Amino acid sequence: MHQTHRDAEDIQDDDLLLRRITPASHTALQPDGTRILTGFAFRERNDECSMYVAKEVTHEKVLSCGFPTQEIVEVRAGDVRKLGYMIVREPDNCDNSHVFAKAKAYKSRGQIAKDCKALAELVNAHNARVAREGAQ
């Protein structure tokens, strides 16, 4: 049966979404000792990226639903939408704040890889900015 998905209007573009990552698999060590996030961090088996709404849940709660080695990365809801995705609410066993990113129109494997990379690069740029500010 065809299921209709709806973008959650109560989630603002500036709201942060939390995504569990597995650092050993999703981050790559650079020659300068820093770690960068790869696009693989946002890939999912069904091409619908699971996240949690940060203002409604704690990092600890989200981590408690994963594995001990996992960490959290944050992306802005507006950045996910700009790439052509709806943010669909779907409470799961972990928390009611669970959402997933659903493409508004069909996207090929290459397009999805490109979108995941764009999100990873936003996280990398943010982390680099925070590291620079911390060093000053």
Place this chain on the structure above:
Amino acid sequence: MAQALHLPNFIELKRLRQDQESNRRQWSGVKSLQSPAWLKEIYDRISALKLLEENWDSYGGLPVAETAIKAVRVLLSNLDIEDLPTPHVAPLPDGGIGLHWRVGARDLEIEVEPNGKVHYLQTNVGEESIPGDVHSLPEAQNALDWVLGK
């Protein structure tokens, strides 16, 4: 006593040239023995991916497919990778394998599907990524050469 130099006669020279030509033909398709130091470590990491169980990523990720492991081995053992830095190896949630390199501002993600199909994503950091499909070893080589700016 000085040892006499053996100077081949013309017939021997001709045979020598034929042997050299034959050797060139025999070995020209064989990859250099100068494999990068990281190759063994990467093969071990790829083999270790077999141990991952379903839901390894806490989002329902599938175990890595044997076909993907074989495809990555074929890829790495048939390409000129001597100048590349160690890649980052990642399992993919559909049972495939990802390889990642970043050299300066050039970033390359290679994705091997569980059925062995290969794709790449080239990104100049700060710019839009360019996805592509790999249908042959020369295409894969081009993608790798790009990350080194060749």
